[in-house]
Amino acid sequence: MKGSIVAALAAGVVLCGPQAPARADSPTLFGASVHQSPGQTFAAALAGTDAAYGTPPALRVFYSGAPGAWTDAKLNTPGRATIVSFKYPPKDVLAGKHDAYLRAWFASAPRDRDVFWCFYHEPENEIQDGLFTAADYKAAWRRIDGLADEARNARLSATTILMDWTLSPSSGRRWQDYYPGSSYVDVMAWDVYGFDEAKSETMAAHDASRPGLEVARSQGKPYAVAELGVRDHANRPAMLRDIAKWMRNTADARFVTYFDAYGWPEYALNGDDASVQAWRGAVTGTLFAGTPALTTSAGPAAPTSTSIEWTTLVDPAQKSGWVSCASWAVAGAGAFSEGPRRFVTGNPETITCTRGGLTPSTAYRARLKWWDAETGGTLLHTSNTVDQTTAPA
The missing domain is CATH 2.60.40.10 (Immunoglobulins)
Structure with missing residues (x-):
């Protein structure tokens, strides 16, 4: 050198x-959650996702409790980045009830691909409803991050995932109330919804009103979109192409995964071939080729x-x-x-x-x-x- x-x-x-x-070594990853119908195995659902989008290099997976073992079909996806969230009551975390499991889980995480882990994505509503406090949530996050650090695995990234609605003045919320501190966070990701589809709102305009990119940069962190949802509309294919180009052309954008999960038909792309092809173009890169x-x-x-x-x-x-x-x-x-x-x-x-x-x-x-x-x-x-x-x- x-x-x-x-x-x-x-x-x-x-x-x-x-x-x-950083940009050359870490190009923006495009992907999706996996549309898993009732009774369908994850492996079968993933095959459908791959057929639709062309083997997304990033997958968004969810656990309502403890994260699964790395042999679980949701996590056993070599060659792809994984954005995985899991949930525990913060007080149980603070009491050390899950230390042994999480310590072993982080220690056995793969070292040949990126894993963006999140403790309790979108905690805002639960905190508002009194299920736990913001102070306990942030303290639990910091404790879990300490367990992750013990693994000394550079491919593990502590990733906050908040609603971009929280950034809207209409929400009455402050993102700082849910932020555990820059020493405990590697990537700041957002769940991005609420586009004005009838007006074909651009990603630039959306970010101007809900400035997730600017907040991440203010903390010196890469920016990401863990869930992206655009409601079914004639303008959706063009909007998806605009969003993809904005993400690719934005410095520090690590990943964007479309929320294509079962149970939210207004956002699912299944059955909307024009939108499927638009997002496939982003995932495969043909949208940007030339x-x-x-x-x-x-x-x-x-x-x-x-x-x-x-x-x-x-x-x-x-x-x-x-x-x-x-x-x-x-x-x-x-x-x-x-x-x-x-x-x-x-x-x-x-x-x-x-x-x-x-x-x-x-x-x-x-x-x-x-x-x-x-x-x-x-x-x-x-x-x-x-x-x-x-x-x-």
Whole structure:
């Protein structure tokens, strides 16, 4: 790693992207809960989900009490991320009644896939109804998180799941009342409902009124949607495509799983082929496929007398490749510089390039280049160019 940094500095171009490592390594996962009809086995229901959506890489599963063993069909899904919630009375947790089971459960969790665990998703109504207090809920969460930490498993993520309704002023609630503290949380997820289907409300507009993304970022946590529900409506297929694109294009969005569970027919996609195909496009990635797009702009820093910066939003369009910075003097020769290369795949990300050692009061032109991995590293695409002039000495 140090060698590549030195080489980059020697070349006079530094390719960096503060958000890019996390985005490249952790693309947004799309998935669903499993539509399990009465009397149907989970395995059979999962086969139906796979047939409909194309083997979702993320599955949302629920336990009304203790979480099942990892051999349980709900959890025994190698190669897929699992978002799993379970419930205990908080006072029982605080009394240590479930320490032994949970300690063993976390210790035996898989280490080859991501597991997003949640103690008591959507606790708001139970707290409002007096089943337990917010203080006991948060204290129980902290105790369970301590048990999870004992496993020393980096693939386990403590994930709060609250209603996005809680973020609406109309709810009269404060999300902070249900938050155990940033030291005990890895991901902040929300159950997202209440869209205005008749007006084809966009995800951006919905988040503006119920700002789950902004709350997660305020705590320095990745954002996720554990349940997504759009009621049956002629506008639903287009809304699902909009939601999927918004999630994919949003930095720090870890996963979104559609709530396709039995018993809520207004949200279930079963029988609505257009909506099934829309969500299948998100799950399989065909919704985002196309030609890689590179859009370059000046900055973010203003030119100095010896340096310029430029940024490029890179959308891989479901492809993989390498990108590099390139710049040259608008007039004259001998001022071209390029490199280093950096591998990109998955979600869109922003690449920032810096070139130093330049001549004052001189115009320079810059862009980003793309070498396609599917064609053996062939240069296929270049971004638009931007011109900047260095400041006087």
